[in-house]
Amino acid sequence: MTDDDFDLDMSELSSAEDFLEYFGIQYEQRLVQVNRLHILQRFHDYLAKVDEMPTETQARWTLHADLLNQAYQDFVGSDAKTEKVFRVFHMHEPRTASVPLSDLMGQVKHAPSV
Secondary structure (H helix, E strand, O other), rough: OHHHHHHHHHHHOOOOOHHHOOOOOOOOOHHHHHHHHHHHHHHHOOOOOOOOOOOOOOHHHHHHHHHHHHHHHHOEEEEEEEEOOOOOOOOOOOOOOOOOOHHHHHHHOOOOOO
């Protein structure tokens, strides 16, 4: 396999199942159905943390396979809420703000009394 072949193959993969099958990773269909976006995002996050991508194609393929397997395994014994892959899971509970009544009263113009 050449770099061009690998890059072309990667560009043609679209689903989590495509990636898992390409890299020869056995998976449970139900787990992937529920967590496909989370698995792919975690895979992307792991790839982004690689300091230096190997230059040899086989080494790149192996690294990708290992990182995808790791991303998949993260969800085997866990779930999306626990893993918190997406930003929405990092958001805190809605916050409330309060404004003292005295601050509001200072802004209100009083009508002239009759």
